[in-house]
Amino acid sequence: MTHKRATITSIAKHLKLDVSTVSRVLNGLAKKYRISEKTVELVTNTAKELNYTPNKIAKSLRLKKTFTIGLIVPDISNPWFAEIALRIEKESRKKGYNVFLCNSSDDLAIEIDSINLLSEWKVDGVIMVPIGLEYNHLLNFYNSKIPLVLIDRFFKNVEIPYVSTNDYSGAFDAIEHLIENGHENIACIQGVIGTSSNTQRVEGYEDALKKHHINVNKEYIFGDNFNFENGYLQTKKIIKNLNKTNITAIFSTSNQITLGALKAMKEENINIPDDISIISFDEHNYSDLLYIPISTVTHFDDNLGKKAIELLFNQINNKTIEQDNILLPTHLTKRKSVKNRLQEVTK
Amino acid sequence: MTHKRATITSIAKHLKLDVSTVSRVLNGLAKKYRISEKTVELVTNTAKELNYTPNKIAKSLRLKKTFTIGLIVPDISNPWFAEIALRIEKESRKKGYNVFLCNSSDDLAIEIDSINLLSEWKVDGVIMVPIGLEYNHLLNFYNSKIPLVLIDRFFKNVEIPYVSTNDYSGAFDAIEHLIENGHENIACIQGVIGTSSNTQRVEGYEDALKKHHINVNKEYIFGDNFNFENGYLQTKKIIKNLNKTNITAIFSTSNQITLGALKAMKEENINIPDDISIISFDEHNYSDLLYIPISTVTHFDDNLGKKAIELLFNQINNKTIEQDNILLPTHLTKRKSVKNRLQEVTK
DNA sequence: GTGAAAGCGCTAACAG
DNA sequence: CTGTTAGCGCTTTCAC
DSSP states (O other): SSSSSSOHHHHHHHOOHHHHHHHHHHHTTTTTTTTHHHHHHHHHHHHTTOOOOHHHHHHHHHOOOOOOEEEEOTTSSSSHHHHHHHHHHHHHHHTTTEEEEEOOOEEEEEHHHHHHHHTTOOOOOOEEOOSSSOHHHHHHHHHHHEEEEEEEEEOOSSSOOOEEHHHHHHHHHHHHHHTHHHHHSSEEESTTTTHHHHHHHHHHHHHHHHTTTOOOOOGGGGOSSHHHHHHHHHHHHHHHTTTHHHOOEEEEHHHHHHHHHHHHHHTTTTTTTTEEEEEEEEOOOTTTTTTSOOOEEEOOOHHHHHHHHHHHHHHTTOOOOSSSEEEEEOOOOOOSSSOHHHHHHHH | OOOOOOHHHHHHHHTTOHHEEEEHTTTTTTTTTTOOOHHHHHHHHHHTTTTTOOOHHHHHHHHHHHHHHEEEEEEETHHHHHHHHHHHHHHHHHHEEEEEEEOOOOOHHHHHHHHHHHHHHOSSEEEEEEOOOOOHHHHHHHHTTTOOOEEEETTTTOOOOOEEEEHHHHHHHHHHHHHHOOOOOOEEEEEEETHHHHHHHHHHHHHHHHHHHHHOOGGGGOSOOHHHHHHHHHHHHHTTTHHHHHHOEEHHHHHHHHHHHHHHHHHHTTOOTTTEEEEEEOOTTTTTBBOOOOOOOEOOOOOHHHHHHHHHHHHHHTTTOOOOOOEOOOOEEEEEEOOHHHHHHHH
């Protein structure tokens, strides 16, 4: 076992050839430079023998191109983001790119840190789910001519391309569905305040109420996180004050919130949908298999990843960008977690 | 906006200083080299002004150390692997390392490709969930002195450090629990054949049966994948032949299989646990919230990630490795998906 | 057909 | 306290 790793230079020396020749052969440029069959064979063989591995670091430095992209997500363990990551990785690989993974943990400091890190690694582009509270660092980054695409969350009126879901209309439809079923006192358990997904969803919630001349009560908007914990805690709170508020339905802005809510309701013996109805953002393969099949706002994650990669590579390859902001549609999947209160009246 | 990105050299030229001085200041070595306050300030300020970003590519090349690690998983969208990825990323970040993410898609060719890629990127180490069918490429890699740790799946009698779950005893306990509740005709829906997790789980299943003098019927072992689809399809098959086989319980080797199985049973109006009991590997925050709360074999993913990082950095820093193979314990969480058939007899 | 040489941006040993 | 210099491994222009 040779201890020093083989390089283009060591191969060249070994064969008493020049590095450039070896480089050419190993890069498949033998034809172009009309390098003799013999040399080609010699080089390829010794490369194999010496277990030669090209050094991408050196190559990147020389070419000023790394063939890597950065991916920043708030929480890779969230299935929704993991799904996005999967698409990004697969598509990147197809194009010969590798991906740096960063987890911002919904922490702005870490997000900023990650952006800097990726700058330092000279990635050819970045796809990210921003935390969404602050965008100056992102704008700086984008303005320094590094291709950037936001995914899932974005900033209104800020010149950074994004691909996201039409959270607003998804929420709007969900609330309208609730209203059509006779609900008026509708709670909303929201996610991280200030993120576009949350803002859009809450706006959709409010506007649907307004459209139907239902008073928007700010005290019906609960919580501040997309996670399980928040869903659990806020639902407990809702249940506690049920006789004061007369809430009959919950609009949950995320799948994890919904799971937390289900846990709370189970513990408190609240019957869904008879006592409280619930409708949730995010569809999963178990949405149908929970103790009460959940009506959901479905959005399409596979397209998100693909579109994002498309936008990014358009930038990387300087193609003309026709539309650099994409909002994918949502779809309402009705199941059994919403009670029709109008029928009751008829009874 | 300066178009050329600032480098250490451009700053040096700009200030009529030497690159080494600038380098020292920017690396916080000013004290050590007793560089004058004035120069330090000058350098830091212009660096900020010119929006200087250190070039990690160049640094890596020079240092022959990249401060990156590679992570290879079969499917990042699988919550179990995503959780691992989360831990790895967080721990790496703490230590100042970045992570390259590769998704092998349970495809050996891609796994080999990924390993090569990571070699070319000169990562300082690799943590991976191997597909598990083939290990020669991994052994080669490990023998070329690049730190490597396997996680979740491993190879018996192969000299590569790993940290995994005690799949065998987890499965054994689950089956014994079934037997103690009067089940004898127990189906097993297995995952990817040949992977250590699958082999261990199936062995645990078989050995528990043997211990209780129950005949191991190979026809009771179904399927070949850890995913939802497989769970669904195999369960359909099981249901179809129920009157021939008299199967009363299913041992599911993964969470996704279980979800698929639940869907199939729901469609076929099979009552759990009265018609069929089920016990499943993998605990999730919704295990309790499914239409029937599922008894599970719980394992502890947070420790997995941490331990793996620990083993890896021991290698990277050449520390003595006390024990380079770790098998974490499992725990049986009993819920309502297993029927006690013995009580029935007493009735 | 092959080689020589410059240089990507950075660090560190050596020199003063 | 600061500068000089070599070199990490690679590509590519120019030369013959």
